[in-house]
Amino acid sequence: MQFVPWMNIADWKCNACGYCCKLYSVVLKFPEWLRIVKTFGVEKTVAGLNRLYIKRVSDGSCVFLCNFGGIYYCGLQGMKPIACKLWPFKVLTEPKYGQARQAAFDYNGVKLFIYADSMCNGLKYGIPTWEFNHQTLKEFVELAIGARQTQSKTTSNLAITSPFHVRTFSFI
Ligand code: SF4
Numbered sequence: 001m002q003f004v005p006w007m008n009i010a011d012w013k014c015n016a017c018g019y020c021c022k023l024y025s026v027v028l029k030f031p032e033w034l035r036i037v038k039t040f041g042v043e044k045t046v047a048g049l050n051r052l053y054i055k056r057v058s059d060g061s062c063v064f065l066c067n068f069g070g071i072y073y074c075g076l077q078g079m080k081p082i083a084c085k086l087w088p089f090k091v092l093t094e095p096k097y098g099q100a101r102q103a104a105f106d107y108n109g110v111k112l113f114i115y116a117d118s119m120c121n122g123l124k125y126g127i128p129t130w131e132f133n134h135q136t137l138k139e140f141v142e143l144a145i146g147a148r149q150t151q152s153k154t155t156s157n158l159a160i161t162s163p164f165h166v167r168t169f170s171f172i
């Protein structure tokens, strides 16, 4: 994996390919683990040495990864862990992955550093668009600092039509 500073990214849109949900183990904060255990049972989680994770099934996918007509979506929806909400971006207070000038991001006068995991299929490289800079990244920052919980720009919002209804599922 490689981390790319946000100024090298033109835009990001999740295309619900499901790749990230097959690639990584999701680390849970304790309250997130508790909510999942109460709703779905402890068997949907795994305890590591000093961390709690969502269980992965035999092909490596997250146990909550669902597939509807070839489109992947998150079965947790309203309970989606913060690690999943933030992926593929890392919002940091230090330029941990280098290229500090390209990664620097001003949020209301606070200097942060934002990088994206190059494994994501939704990244487009180039000069950042206004929407990506001022709306998408702002939402990622607000999720990271706990200023918001709901996702709008930071998820796929794909509409899925069935004979019974049209539902919009968020992904990551
Ligand atoms: S976040 Fe990226 S890798 Fe994950 S489903 Fe969306 S486009 Fe695919």
Ligand code: SF4
Residues within 6 Å of the ligand: 020, 021, 026, 054, 062, 063, 064, 065, 066, 073, 074, 075, 076, 077, 080, 081, 084, 171, 172
């Ligand atoms: S977004 Fe949902 S399906 Fe994907 S890894 Fe996270 S919890 Fe699992």
